[in-house]
Amino acid sequence: MKKKNGSDKKIIIAAVAVISIVLIAIFVFAVGKRLKRKSEQENQIESLKQTVSEIKEENSRIQETINNGENESYIERVAREDYNYVRPEERIYYDSDQD
Numbered sequence: 001m002k003k004k005n006g007s008d009k010k011i012i013i014a015a016v017a018v019i020s021i022v023l024i025a026i027f028v029f030a031v032g033k034r035l036k037r038k039s040e041q042e043n044q045i046e047s048l049k050q051t052v053s054e055i056k057e058e059n060s061r062i063q064e065t066i067n068n069g070e071n072e073s074y075i076e077r078v079a080r081e082d083y084n085y086v087r088p089e090e091r092i093y094y095d096s097d098q099d
Contacts, residue, residue, distance in 0.1 A: 068074040079085040086092055
């Protein structure tokens with residue numbers, strides 16, 4: 001049997017060091033990739049939460065419009081202000097000096 005000399009030990013230590021560095025690099029890459037993906041998903045979640053909030057606000061406005069639509073005074077006000085409707089036999093005068 002051949003005795004191991006100092007150069008064989010150095011080769012083994014170097015090989016272990018290289019393998020360790022490669023494994024650490026793979027680990028760091030994998031963890032970095034997971035962290036990036038997690039960050040992207042958190043950003044997407046925040047964006048979706050904002051969208052949900054905006055939709056809820058819009059739904060509230062629509063529900064208010066529906067509820068007000070059942071109110072005769074609201075319907076009359078919208079008809080007069082937005083569509084210039086008048087009652088029968090009613091006359092509307094406009095000030096021609098205003099711009």
